[in-house]
Amino acid sequence: MNDAPSPSDDAAPSDQISVRHLTMAYEDFVVMRDISFDVSPGEIFAIMGGSGCGKSTLMRHMLGMLEPASGEIFYSGESFTRAPPEARGRALRRFGVLFQGGALWSSMTLAENIALPLEEYTDLHPAEIRDIATLKLSLVGLRGFEDYYPSEISGGMRKRAGLARAMALDPAIMFVDEPSAGLDPVSSRLLDDLILELSESFGTTFVVVTHELASIFRIATTSIFLDTNTRTATAIGPPAWLRDHSEDPAVRAFLRRGEAEHE
Amino acid sequence: MIEPSDGPSAAHGADGARVSLERAGDDLVIGLGGTWQIRAHLPGTTAVEAALESTPAPREVRFDSADLGGWDSSVLAFLQGVEDAAGARAIPVSLDGLPTGVRRLAELARTVPERGVRPEVPRGSPVRRLGWLGLRIYEGALEDIGFLGEAALAFGRFLRGRASYRRSDLRLLIQQAGADALGIVSLVSFLFGLILAFVGAVQLEQFGASIYVADLVGVGMVRDMAAFMTAIIVAGRSGAAYAAQLGTMKVTEEIDALRATGISPMEFLVVPRVVALVVMMPLLTVYADLMGILGGYVVGAGLLHITSAAYVQQTTAAVNMTQFVPGVIKGTVYGLLVALAGCNQGMKAGSSASAVGDAATRAVVSGVVAIIVACGVAQVISWVFGI
Ligand SMILES: Nc1ncnc2c1ncn2[C@@H]1O[C@H](COP(=O)(O)OP(=O)(O)OP(=O)(O)O)[C@@H](O)[C@H]1O
Ligand SMILES: [Mg+2]
Numbered sequence: 271m272n273d274a275p276s277p278s279d280d281a282a283p284s285d286q287i288s289v290r291h292l293t294m295a296y297e298d299f300v301v302m303r304d305i306s307f308d309v310s311p312g313e314i315f316a317i318m319g320g321s322g323c324g325k326s327t328l329m330r331h332m333l334g335m336l337e338p339a340s341g342e343i344f345y346s347g348e349s350f351t352r353a354p355p356e357a358r359g360r361a362l363r364r365f366g367v368l369f370q371g372g373a374l375w376s377s378m379t380l381a382e383n384i385a386l387p388l389e390e391y392t393d394l395h396p397a398e399i400r401d402i403a404t405l406k407l408s409l410v411g412l413r414g415f416e417d418y419y420p421s422e423i424s425g426g427m428r429k430r431a432g433l434a435r436a437m438a439l440d441p442a443i444m445f446v447d448e449p450s451a452g453l454d455p456v457s458s459r460l461l462d463d464l465i466l467e468l469s470e471s472f473g474t475t476f477v478v479v480t481h482e483l484a485s486i487f488r489i490a491t492t493s494i495f496l497d498t499n500t501r502t503a504t505a506i507g508p509p510a511w512l513r514d515h516s517e518d519p520a521v522r523a524f525l526r527r528g529e530a531e532h533e
Numbered sequence: 534m535i536e537p538s539d540g541p542s543a544a545h546g547a548d549g550a551r552v553s554l555e556r557a558g559d560d561l562v563i564g565l566g567g568t569w570q571i572r573a574h575l576p577g578t579t580a581v582e583a584a585l586e587s588t589p590a591p592r593e594v595r596f597d598s599a600d601l602g603g604w605d606s607s608v609l610a611f612l613q614g615v616e617d618a619a620g621a622r623a624i625p626v627s628l629d630g631l632p633t634g635v636r637r638l639a640e641l642a643r644t645v646p647e648r649g650v651r652p653e654v655p656r657g658s659p660v661r662r663l664g665w666l667g668l669r670i671y672e673g674a675l676e677d678i679g680f681l682g683e684a685a686l687a688f689g690r691f692l693r694g695r696a697s698y699r700r701s702d703l704r705l706l707i708q709q710a711g712a713d714a715l716g717i718v719s720l721v722s723f724l725f726g727l728i729l730a731f732v733g734a735v736q737l738e739q740f741g742a743s744i745y746v747a748d749l750v751g752v753g754m755v756r757d758m759a760a761f762m763t764a765i766i767v768a769g770r771s772g773a774a775y776a777a778q779l780g781t782m783k784v785t786e787e788i789d790a791l792r793a794t795g796i797s798p799m800e801f802l803v804v805p806r807v808v809a810l811v812v813m814m815p816l817l818t819v820y821a822d823l824m825g826i827l828g829g830y831v832v833g834a835g836l837l838h839i840t841s842a843a844y845v846q847q848t849t850a851a852v853n854m855t856q857f858v859p860g861v862i863k864g865t866v867y868g869l870l871v872a873l874a875g876c877n878q879g880m881k882a883g884s885s886a887s888a889v890g891d892a893a894t895r896a897v898v899s900g901v902v903a904i905i906v907a908c909g910v911a912q913v914i915s916w917v918f919g920i
Contacts, residue, residue: 367793373786
């Protein structure tokens with residue numbers, strides 16, 4: 271960790287995400303070692319790195335779906351890793367998650383997918399829930415597809431519908447895994463707009479896994495770079511700053527699309 | 534396929550791949566000649582390995598490709614074999630003598646990052662392997678017990694009306710487990726009653742006691758066989774389906790998405806399936822009782838010349854509540870076991886299409902085994918209590 275403001279070890283101030291000395295492993299296979307970073311409220315935080323370096327794995331750890339080999343994750347200064355299941359459940363209700371594959375519930379229509387969290391955690395009437403579902407779908411450009419099943423729409427549409435579902439409860443923190451993978455440049459730009467808009471209007475914090483350089487530079491306020499070779503985070507900071515000032519050539523190369531530096 | 538890139542262009546046809554081995558001072562020189570085509574027969578690395586074993590061991594392995602004609606990825610496969618063999622003996626391999634195309638591709642093949650060694654069945658002494666197997670079984674058992682515990686907790690919340698699931702899901706599952714199974718359950722229990730009657734008739738006719746076929750079929754079906762046969766059918770239909778459904782949902786991250794929404798997959802997916810089978814199995818069992826008795830009646834009245842009235846009267850006299858109630862209870866328990874086996878296998882399925890298939894297979898096998906074990910236990914219990 272040689273770049274930019276590096277996270278300190280003391281307890282995090284309230285209402286933010288802090289990851290401390292996180293080591294992630296699948297049984298004996300260590301994916302990443304000793305990762306520490308903070309995400310402040312309202313930030314758009316990008317997780318970058320080559321394919322297979324462990325970005326999705328990091329997101330799963332932050333959601334408590336995988337247990338850290340060591341290290342801890344805090345939300346608002348409280349340990350999420352050591353929290354009892356009920357406390358974790360309460361924290362999860364404040365999150366919205368878009369999985370890499372969309373992960374829509376295949377036995378339900380798009381509207382039902384969005385309705386489920388609303389039915390679960392609100393007292394709204396079915397008609398109101400339906401209206402909200404329609405609204406969220408139109409935000410991702412899928413108005414009119416309420417009664418389609420996930421198998422009846424394209425991969426990119428599933429991705430967008432997944433984002434609509436993640437937004438169902440107006441979460442405080444959204445985790446999105448490669449929102450624009452499989453989308454055409456125009457739709458992908460519209461998604462970026464949506465993320466910026468949500469962040470600005472609702473103060474939603476975003477943790478975004480992405481490879482899209484254009485998207486990284488446009489939306490991310492801070493970013494972390496995971497390096498497959500060293501199996502650790504080699505850089506943390508605003509993406510534009512890292513591109514020009516990172517001491518790590520791999521990071522500069524990534525942010526310049528692998529092209530040589532012309533300085 | 535890779536087009537021949539350099540060296541004399543692909544010699545035409547007949548000239549197959551050749552390998553020659555030669556010691557040049559301390560080094561081993563592998564000469565490659567002829568045309569290498571992946572569809573043709575390829576030289577193995579056995580000879581190379583033998584040469585690497587020779588004493589004194591070569592200091593370095595080099596290549597000579599002066600005679601090499603056309604080549605494709607077969608050369609790379611051979612090269613990889615040589616590198617692995619040499620690597621195992623800590624002998625360096627120099628690629629200098631190879632065409633530049635081969636060298637570049639070999640470099641690319643190497644840059645794929647290697648991952649940690651995944652745990653595999655350890656080689657070595659039988660004792661070690663036995664220990665490894667024992668640990669796997671132990672871990673598996675712990676997992677299963679954990680699943681049962683979680684399922685019990687979720688079921689408790691269901692009974693208190695606090696579980697989150699969709700009523701429409703439950704309705705659909707009940708319909709699939711019950712109404713949709715009626716056809717096959719009818720057929721199998723009817724035929725089973727028929728078979729039971731034939732088997733009994735052969736013996737009983739010798740004593741002029743054909744009328745007791747009614748007792749045999751009635752008691753046999755009601756006490757055990759109706760529940761047993763129905764459970765086997767349900768294990769094949771619903772048990773396998775549950776494992777496949779949950780397994781697929783795991784592959785597509787749908788189960789993770791439930792967790793991320795704060796919804797317990799146990800409550801949302803497992804409990805409705807268990808409830809569906811526990812509700813429907815007693816009904817299916819009663820239905821199978823009737824179909825089985827009907828099967829016996831067809832044989833008795835049609836072939837054994839027992840009058841309808843006599844058959845019916847004999848059956849009602851033979852069958853009573855002490856057989857009927859345990860039969861229905863057994864059916865319910867089997868239903869519970871089948872649903873748990875199916876859901877357990879689905880929830881622990883691996884993340885691939887073939888893993889889902891395996892889960893379905895294991896669900897049926899473990900479901901059937903559980904049914905048979907439970908049936909055996911029930912026999913002992915009823916014998917002890919004299920029912
Ligand atoms: N369930 C698993 N069991 C074992 N290893 C896994 C598992 N899931 C992922 N891995 C390994 O962990 C590493 C990181 O995987 P991950 O899915 O986090 O990558 P990623 O950075 O999201 O890649 P991509 O950009 O391609 O989505 C990979 O090497 C992968 O082989
Ligand atoms: Mg990923």
